[in-house]
Amino acid sequence: MDKLPVNHMQLDRLVLDWMAEVRTYILKEIQRPIIVNTKSNMRDLVTNLDQNVEKIYIEKIKQYDPNAQILSEEGFGDEITDLTGPVWIIDPIDGTMNFIKQRDEYASMLAYFYDGQAQGAWIMDVVKNEIVHGGPFQKVWLNQNLMEPPVERSLEQSLLSFSGIHLLYDHFQYQTMARAALGYRVYGSAGISFIRLLKGQLGGFTSVLKPWDFAAGLILCQALGLQVKTLDGQTVNVLSSNVILAAQSLVATDIKMLTNTSSNL
Amino acid sequence: MDKLPVNHMQLDRLVLDWMAEVRTYILKEIQRPIIVNTKSNMRDLVTNLDQNVEKIYIEKIKQYDPNAQILSEEGFGDEITDLTGPVWIIDPIDGTMNFIKQRDEYASMLAYFYDGQAQGAWIMDVVKNEIVHGGPFQKVWLNQNLMEPPVERSLEQSLLSFSGIHLLYDHFQYQTMARAALGYRVYGSAGISFIRLLKGQLGGFTSVLKPWDFAAGLILCQALGLQVKTLDGQTVNVLSSNVILAAQSLVATDIKMLTNTSSNL
Structure with missing residues (x-):
């Protein structure tokens, strides 16, 4: 049935394993002092953990597919000009200000495209241990539960x-x-x-x-x-x-x- | 030592029991349809659960101290004009819009004064099962953990x-x-x-x-x-x-x- 270059459910389980590992890493490292640097302005921050988590993801993606192109927030990925072939997009820690100031309400996100077509995506609320994951071929899941489209309101x-x-x-x-x-x-x-x-x-x-x-x-x-x-x-x-x-x-x-x-x- | 009209730690434990019971009640009832009515305007809402939780608290307070005066959001308490004697203030469900629309990020709160002096307070994040509780005589606790004053920032x-x-x-x-x-x-x-x-x-x-x-x-x-x-x-x-x-x-x-x-x- 599946003629696409990936088995979506298999890949989904693999990436959920990566994310579980990243979560354990973040929750351990967050106990220690975090090194904060500013980027474009005083509200645009990066920490040593953003950078380390990005490197963890890149290593795993390159192992899974050495040909993958990687677009990532903290600059350890590739220069990407088009969506040809396998492309991963990484946000190691989204909501860095919450991460630094609140140790709560931050996310870690991955997206995977092939020739510009969506293949899979993962958003993890790190503290709550909630992951929404899936895609056009494998439906959308909140942890182990199938999600339904929300009821429409005005x-x-x-x-x-x-x-x-x-x-x-x-x-x-x-x-x-x-x-x-x-x-x-x-x-x-x-x-x-x-x-x-x-x-x-x-x-x-x-x-x-x-x-x-x-x-x-x-x-x-x-x-x-x-x-x-x-x-x-x-x-x-x-x-x-x-x-x-x-x-x-x-x-x-x-x-x-x-x-x-x-x-x- | 304690010459005040209450043993604060004992009362604290009692109210934590009330809150655990209220939490169980809310999380059970929230599975069923909730009846929403507007109060002063379309964004000022009350549900049957706000009202029922308030009644639960009032019954418990009256049982604990029949002389207590109760000021409560949904109007099942007393008309209070001064803070003489024992006064309880109840917010059964705070963040009613979140409660209705998100089933998340709402709180339940109790405060207790005697002759205008603070005796104890409880704020429960119902979904997270986090309760901040305590007062001037018994320190401040996050569930079972003593809280420290936050580090001051500008x-x-x-x-x-x-x-x-x-x-x-x-x-x-x-x-x-x-x-x-x-x-x-x-x-x-x-x-x-x-x-x-x-x-x-x-x-x-x-x-x-x-x-x-x-x-x-x-x-x-x-x-x-x-x-x-x-x-x-x-x-x-x-x-x-x-x-x-x-x-x-x-x-x-x-x-x-x-x-x-x-x-x-």
Whole structure:
């Protein structure tokens, strides 16, 4: 049956093993002092653990498939210009500020494409030990439980999750959306927001995201029937930064009508 | 030694038993359909479970002390005009929107005063099964573990938690505070925010709160050396609605300087 270059269920179990190992590593190392460095600005942080976890994943991926191209947040992967062949996208620790300040509500994410086609994705809430995983061929799972598409609600009956900084400065009409929603949340982690969206706890999530922030969420949301597009309704370019809206389709429609109307005022 | 009208450790253990029973009740009942009604507006909700949990607490308190006065969110308690004698303040389910929409990140809270003096408080994160409890005589505990006062950071090194609606409309200079902080979060529950503040995951939390929203947080924060005042620096009136700032003292000082400066611009 499976003519694709991977056995999806087998690969899924293999990556779940990698993630269990990464989780044990993080929870052990987090007991010791963490070395924090800034990247582009004082709120853009990297720790020695982000870097070490990335190296663990890269080693495992290269062992599994020496030909794989790897796009990764902390720069130990490859320079990637297209999605030909096997491509992995890694976010070792998503929500680094939560990781440093809260030791809670951070995620670890992997996404796998072949010739640009989604093959599998994994988002782990490290502290809760919750992993949403799967893809278009193997369905979507919360740990060992099959997930169902969430019940659709309208925007005014839904909670939205935003990037805090863009909401605060009202970029992309975020404050208009927040006022129209039932309520909104700011969690400080794309991975945590994607998990909540997939579980039906949120109706939508929007933020400016780099490939490693959204790749796994994109695959899992689409496999579960949720919509992931740029905020202006375009197909997401997996290799670049995007203003992403991941949402139930009813919420996405309501947001589109709302922001179009507001633009014309 | 203990000349006060209660043995605090004994009472603490008793109330922990009440909370364990309430937790079991909520997690069982939440499997069934929940009846939701609106109160003052479409975002002010009450469920049959809020009401039932309140009745459970009231029955237990009345059994423990028939003379106790009870101030409670859903109106099954007493009309209270002063803090004479034993007074209990109940929030059966705090974060009702999270409770309804997420089945996660909601709290149950109790606070106990005698002649206006704090005696004990309990905040339970129902899903995580985390209870912060204690008071001025019995120290502050996270489940069975003694809590230490959090390490003090400045505002620009701290995360703040806000009431979403007041941040969105920039009431009380909240957007100015959010811009000056390292980052901010919106969780949709005072109880969950207080727990994170007590654990040192946040530097401060500010919102417009009713007595049942803040009474337990007030007692626990003060017992752990955190500051709880109105946003303009006044002592909190336990029997009325207040704009509350609960924060590490360094963060409170930074916020005071910031908002004073901004007002003079």
